[in-house]
Amino acid sequence: MSIEVDVAIIGAGIVGLAIAAEVAQPGKGTCVIEKNHTFGLETSSRNSEVIHAGIYYPEDSLKARFCVEGNRLVYQLCEQYGVAHKRLGKIIVAVNEEEFKELEELYQQGGKNGVEDLRFLSRKELKELEPNVEGTAGILSPSSGVVDSHSLMRIFYGQARERRVDFIFNTEVMGIEKVGKRYRVEIKDREGISSFITGVLINCAGLNSDKIARLAGIDVDRSGYRLHYCKGEYFSLSSRLRQLVGGRLIYPIPELAGTGIHITSSFDGRMRLGPNAIYVAQIDHKVDEAHKVAFYQAVKRYLPPLELEDLEPDFAGIRPKLRGPGEDFRDFVIAREDEKGLPGLINLIGIESPGLTAAPAIARYVASMVRELRY
Numbered sequence: 001m002s003i004e005v006d007v008a009i010i011g012a013g014i015v016g017l018a019i020a021a022e023v024a025q026p027g028k029g030t031c032v033i034e035k036n037h038t039f040g041l042e043t044s045s046r047n048s049e050v051i052h053a054g055i056y057y058p059e060d061s062l063k064a065r066f067c068v069e070g071n072r073l074v075y076q077l078c079e080q081y082g083v084a085h086k087r088l089g090k091i092i093v094a095v096n097e098e099e100f101k102e103l104e105e106l107y108q109q110g111g112k113n114g115v116e117d118l119r120f121l122s123r124k125e126l127k128e129l130e131p132n133v134e135g136t137a138g139i140l141s142p143s144s145g146v147v148d149s150h151s152l153m154r155i156f157y158g159q160a161r162e163r164r165v166d167f168i169f170n171t172e173v174m175g176i177e178k179v180g181k182r183y184r185v186e187i188k189d190r191e192g193i194s195s196f197i198t199g200v201l202i203n204c205a206g207l208n209s210d211k212i213a214r215l216a217g218i219d220v221d222r223s224g225y226r227l228h229y230c231k232g233e234y235f236s237l238s239s240r241l242r243q244l245v246g247g248r249l250i251y252p253i254p255e256l257a258g259t260g261i262h263i264t265s266s267f268d269g270r271m272r273l274g275p276n277a278i279y280v281a282q283i284d285h286k287v288d289e290a291h292k293v294a295f296y297q298a299v300k301r302y303l304p305p306l307e308l309e310d311l312e313p314d315f316a317g318i319r320p321k322l323r324g325p326g327e328d329f330r331d332f333v334i335a336r337e338d339e340k341g342l343p344g345l346i347n348l349i350g351i352e353s354p355g356l357t358a359a360p361a362i363a364r365y366v367a368s369m370v371r372e373l374r375y
């Protein structure tokens with residue numbers, strides 16, 4: 001790797017990969033620094049792999065905007081490059097009067113966000129589509145689906161490689177220093193500590209993105225950049241359930257910190273329940289079997305034939321949340337840091353769900369920011 005590059009991206013999750021593919025330009029040296037031995041080993045491979053439609057988020061938020069745009073782009077990419085995916089459709093179910101009101105609000109919200117294909121389902125219509133699902137009403141989202149996220153990442157990785165992006169694996173960013181109009185980035189690999197210079201530095205470090213911002217000299221508390229880890233566990237479902245649910249994704253009314261424990265079918269037909277939402281101090285991907293009963297009770301409300309024996313611990317992922325416990329909605333942070341005296345630094349912080357769906361739209365947005373910079 002040369003000692004000087006034009007654009008450096010920290011993190012090879014789906015967001016860093018999509019950005020690398022989008023910002024690479026002939027004649028500009030671009031690299032991606034990743035601490036693991038390959039791409040996509042963290043949050044990007046520990047999620048529901050749902051292509052969201054964009055229903056849940058406040059109007060005009062980045063989450064809403066990039067989810068709606070990303071939904072369309074992800075399907076396009078999947079069709080163009082043969083990435084495994086299924087447009088399964090999703091139903092959000094209300095089980096009582098109180099939830100019915102929330103369902104109506106969600107339906108309105110989806111419309112405001114530009115999700116044009118939503119259908120409100122009466123109890124009878126819900127029963128016709130999903131006879132084993134119990135609810136007073138539902139919303140059908142036909143454009144929700146699932147994608148093989150690793151294959152999607154491989155497409156971005158391949159595009160970036162074709163556009164001559166250098167991937168530097170097994171290398172961790174340890175320090176950032178502003179030197180004139182550029183940045184000296186200190187890195188650690190098997191050989192020890194070294195550094196390189198870049199004009200543009202894009203922070204896509206997922207669960208570490210607040211730490212990277214701090215390395216650049218930003219006060220994460222004053223800026224509202226401090227991340228809270230919020231664990232989401234999954235339990236796999238016995239194949240018996242495949243006969244009981246018509247292949248659609250079935251979601252409850254969302255909770256404060258997540259979309260609620262839902263039923264997902266992966267692109268290869270496996271079914272699971274999850275994720276729950278538990279704020280944690282450490283990154284630890286173990287699934288606590290003691291949570292099985294809570295999963296069972298949460299889903300039994302809308303899927304009465306479910307039995308406790310149908311559930312087996314599966315895997316967990318950690319959400320990089322800006323919203324702390326009990327706090328209000330927080331949007332993605334995707335910021336040029338000129339006003340903090342750090343022109344050329346772009347921070348992406350709190351890229352939790354729908355980050356997988358939104359990645360190609362985020363990449364376009366960041367690429368347009370980069371084009372405005374002089375480097």
Ligand SMILES: Cc1cc2nc3c(=O)[nH]c(=O)nc-3n(C[C@H](O)[C@H](O)[C@H](O)COP(=O)(O)OP(=O)(O)OC[C@H]3O[C@@H](n4cnc5c(N)ncnc54)[C@H](O)[C@@H]3O)c2cc1C
Binds near residue numbers: 320
């Ligand atoms: C339980 C759960 C369920 C979810 N479900 C969905 C869903 O169904 N649909 C959806 O759209 N989204 C979903 N998401 C969100 C989605 O998974 C994330 O938004 C997305 O994967 C974030 O990608 P990323 O590239 O920002 O982060 P990551 O995948 O975490 O990548 C960051 C990379 O940065 C690297 N890195 C960190 N620090 C350093 C350093 N100092 N030096 C070098 N490299 C570093 C890491 O090793 C990592 O590879 C879910 C998330 C969770 C946790």
